[in-house]
Amino acid sequence: MVDWNQTWKDAFLASRLTSDNYYDNEEQAKSYDAAESIWADGKKRAADLDPGPSWSVLDIGSGPGILTVPLARTVREVTAIEPSRPMISCLKRHLDEESISNVGIINSRWEDVSAKELEPHDLVIGSYSLSFEDIKDALLKMDRLAKKRVVLYWFAGTTNWELIREDLFSQVYGRKPVHYPKCNVIYNLLYDLGLYPDAEVLHGTSFSREYARYDQALSYLRSTLGVFDTTHDELLHNYIESHWRRDDGRLFMEDKTTYVKLSWRPKGTR
Ligand SMILES: C[S@@+](CC[C@H](N)C(=O)[O-])C[C@H]1O[C@@H](n2cnc3c(N)ncnc32)[C@H](O)[C@@H]1O
Numbered sequence: 645m646v647d648w649n650q651t652w653k654d655a656f657l658a659s660r661l662t663s664d665n666y667y668d669n670e671e672q673a674k675s676y677d678a679a680e681s682i683w684a685d686g687k688k689r690a691a692d693l694d695p696g697p698s699w700s701v702l703d704i705g706s707g708p709g710i711l712t713v714p715l716a717r718t719v720r721e722v723t724a725i726e727p728s729r730p731m732i733s734c735l736k737r738h739l740d741e742e743s744i745s746n747v748g749i750i751n752s753r754w755e756d757v758s759a760k761e762l763e764p765h766d767l768v769i770g771s772y773s774l775s776f777e778d779i780k781d782a783l784l785k786m787d788r789l790a791k792k793r794v795v796l797y798w799f800a801g802t803t804n805w806e807l808i809r810e811d812l813f814s815q816v817y818g819r820k821p822v823h824y825p826k827c828n829v830i831y832n833l834l835y836d837l838g839l840y841p842d843a844e845v846l847h848g849t850s851f852s853r854e855y856a857r858y859d860q861a862l863s864y865l866r867s868t869l870g871v872f873d874t875t876h877d878e879l880l881h882n883y884i885e886s887h888w889r890r891d892d893g894r895l896f897m898e899d900k901t902t903y904v905k906l907s908w909r910p911k912g913t914r
Contacts, residue, residue: 648833649780651825656777658822661870665728665753665775667707672867673730675860677708681851686710693795695719695767702765702789704754705773708734712747721746723765727753754782764791768910771797779825780833787839790910798827800845800902805868807900812883816869816876827904834908841908849903855895861888864897 667673676682690711695701699719706712706724708731716722716739724747726732732751739747750757755776768790776782786794802810806823813821827843834841855861865880866872889896 645836646832648829648836649778652779652829652833653777655822655825655829656775656779659824666867667728667731669867670730671863673708673728673734675864677731677734679851679853681853682710685849685851687714689771689797690714690718693767693769699766699792700763702762702768704768704770704786705775706735706749707731707773709738709747711769711771713738713742713744716744716747717742719746719767721748723748723750723762725750725752725754725757727751754785757785759785759788762789764789766790766792768794769796771795774798774830779830780837783830783834783839784837787837787908787910788912792909792913793907794910795905795907796830796841797846797903797905798830799824800827800904803901804897804899808865808868808883811887812865812869812876812879815879816871827906830906834906839908839911841906844905846903846905850899851901852899853897855897856893858884858895861895861897 667676691714693715695715695718697718697720701715701719701722702725703712703715703722704725706726709724712722712724712735724735726735726749729751732749735749754770755778768786770786774782774796802823806821809821813819831841831843853864855864861884862877862880865883869876884895889898
């Protein structure tokens with residue numbers, strides 16, 4: 645039998661460029677928060693979840709509130725778990741601006757939250773935030789704390805930033821990049837736990853980006869490759885010129901990532 649938790653852990657550790665959370669960086673958190681397409685998609689996903697008005701929701705890795713904010717408008721309460729302080733600043737600003745008062749915020753990584761500290765919530769969500777070394781522990785904790793449903797959003801195949809790394813990584817690091825573990829590993833792990841999730845490919849979801857300024861595009865490429873100085877700028881410049889579309893002074897980066905939703909009814913409800 646394949647040890648899917650170990651498969652995840654091996655790929656997770658080998659693919660990481662640093663043990664830091666990417667979104668602890670203020671510029672990166674703000675750039676995510678500023679992406680209109682991500683907010684529009686979150687609004688649509690929150691509506692598709694169709695939670696009842698009496699529901700409580702636990703949003704793990706809420707970021708700036710892409711799901712927390714639209715869900716808080718329709719449910720009884722949301723608990724947002726978020727380790728990045730810059731992301732929490734963005735979230736608090738949105739809650740203030742919209743006079744939303746039914747959101748509790750816990751500044752922590754999911755693995756560091758004790759299940760005893762939390763009440764079970766009707767809906768537990770982990771949306772593009774599954775940066776856990778021990779995925780099995782993280783998923784079992786979600787399952788224990790969910791009363792009606794657990795919903796995850798993740799990736800299939802090679803993501804857009806991995807495609808960029810495939811093109812540039814070896815010239816920067818002198819070796820091939822390792823890819824992050826994907827939804828097939830989670831599916832198989834949940835299956836072996838007897839949780840049999842529903843799986844849906846989110847056709848039409850795309851977070852193509854438009855950069856008004858050249859330095860923003862360069863900064864994105866640097867952070868994708870984990871370089872924070874100018875050493876590789878010529879390489880990155882040539883990449884932008886040969887791969888990204890230019891229109892009216894703006895640069896467009898197409899998103900070729902496949903996004904996936906996995907969800908299941910928690911074990912206690914079966
Ligand atoms: C790509 S953003 C996703 C934000 C939002 N959930 C969404 O759907 O757009 C990933 C978020 O997960 C958070 N995150 C990273 N590692 C985490 C962990 N171990 N536990 C909880 N959240 C984590 C990051 O700080 C970041 O805010």
